Amino acid sequence: MKMVNKNSLHRKCVKKLERIEIRVSDLEKEAIKTKAxxxxxxxxxxxxxxxxxxxxxxxPSRISREYRNQLSAIGNNINQLARAANSGNYVPARELESLRQAVLALVNKQP
Incomplete structure (x- = not known):
């Protein structure tokens, strides 16, 4: 491991008065102490x-989360239609066309 210069982040000696507390497990504490x-x-x-x-x-930005959520919803719809078709149920063409349009709209809107 590369040695870190103790003063590499602060050229002047600065009093450290502020505290930040974190919780770690016993294993995490030991790993941190070993690395130090x-x-x-x-x-x-x-x-x-x-x-x-x-x-x-x-x-991920809000846009990409929305994109991912929309893609997930389309995938769920495709799975439901596939399940219906595989069970021998009729799947209306308008449902398939609606999904196709949703996929195209999402691809064109891709982040």
Whole structure:
């Protein structure tokens, strides 16, 4: 593992007066302590450094969640029609056309 310079994030010595509390399991605590020890850092310094230099991965936007929800609804409808057709029930052409239109609209609106 690469050593982290203890002063790499703050050039000046800054008093740290604020606290952030988190809950971890026994296993998580041991894993964090082990990683901090490997880098010769205090646990608090290891956590600060790790959090501050990490890249944040964005959650899907509301648009993509809506897209995913619409796609899921279309998939559910297709499954219901397939189940009906496989059971020997009549599936109206207008239902199939409606699903086709919904899929096309969603593909054209794709994020």
């Amino acid at each position: 020890d490997l880098l010769n850092l205090a646990v608090s310094q290891y956590i600060r450094t790790t959090v501050l230099i990490s890249t944040v991965i964005e959650r």
